Amino acid sequence: MKNLLIAAAVLALSAGASLAEPLRMGTEGAYPPYNFVNEKGEVDGFEIELGNELCKRIQAECTWVRNDWDSIIPNLVSGNYDTIMAGMNITDERRKSIAFSDAYTPPPPSAYVALTPDADVKGIVAAQTNTIQAGYVAESGATLVEFATGEEAIAAVRNGEADAVFADRDFLVPFERDSEDLVWVDGQDRVVVGEGLGIGMRQSDTELKARFDKAIADMKADGSLDALIVKWLGAEAKTFAGMAAEGGAATDAAAAPAAASN
Structure with a gap:
């Protein structure tokens, strides 16, 4: 049984x-x-x-x-x-x-990362294509350059194609923390856009x-x-x-x- x-x-x-x-x-x-x-x-x-x-x-x-x-x-x-x-x-x-x-x-914060803390966020700004951050940059008065991935957008800053990158802050944290060249742009590291x-x-x-x-x-x-x-x-x-x-x-x-x- x-x-x-x-x-x-x-x-x-x-x-x-x-x-x-x-x-x-x-x-x-x-x-x-x-x-x-x-x-x-x-x-x-x-x-x-x-x-x-x-x-x-x-x-x-x-x-x-x-x-x-x-x-x-x-x-x-x-x-x-x-x-x-x-x-x-x-x-x-x-x-x-x-x-x-x-x-x-x-709502998660977004942030700008660049090679200097006084980078121009109204200059040329990189973002991942079709993201809320790309839309924000396009309406901010900056020149938007879009990339297929967030990592490619970061690379654009490092190779001089863009003054800054705008993305989810949580995505950017390890890149800013673990690199010797990337820094938060002053006053622009917690921008809520969603x-x-x-x-x-x-x-x-x-x-x-x-x-x-x-x-x-x-x-x-x-x-x-x-x-x-x-x-x-x-x-x-x-x-x-x-x-x-x-x-x-x-x-x-x-x-x-x-x-x-x-």
Whole structure:
């Protein structure tokens, strides 16, 4: 009888696993610490760990699909994967083509990095193409030069093609910290230009959005989302608990211009 009960339990677990909804999660895999490829050749980072936890909470079996940034939204819309978690800021411009979950980070700061702290941010500024930072630079009065990846934008500063690079601050931190040539531009190292990062989905996937929204809300409530933010983005990163303590105001910085984004 005991063996029969064990066998039944195993079958039940197997059946539950087989019923888990398969979801394909699109990411860039080239935007640390949010998403990157680790030494084992696996996608890793804040969004990968968070995405895997969210998938467990909505009882989905998720696999990760890497896609170049400049075509990441078109490939979601065409059905090559079901979500985007790729350091993507929520913007009104993007809402025209895709839906977003509730934000899983407070609005993350962007920053200018250059070879001198007094670099001209109204001169020639490099940014990754189709990012919210590129849109911000284009409307700032500076001359925008765009590159396929954030690392190429940084290289443009080092080789003299640009006066500064503008990108997510969390992406730039290790480059500024570990190099002997890159520095923050004075007064321009915490510029907030977005609403926060969210999961991109097709506009028709309203039920999936509701499930992810609930899972994100649950992780905010139990503190596990803030714990992941601190783990991957550092102790100085803005958390939801910190926002609540400030009365819900994420920042008093200028709002982002409407643009496509990271």
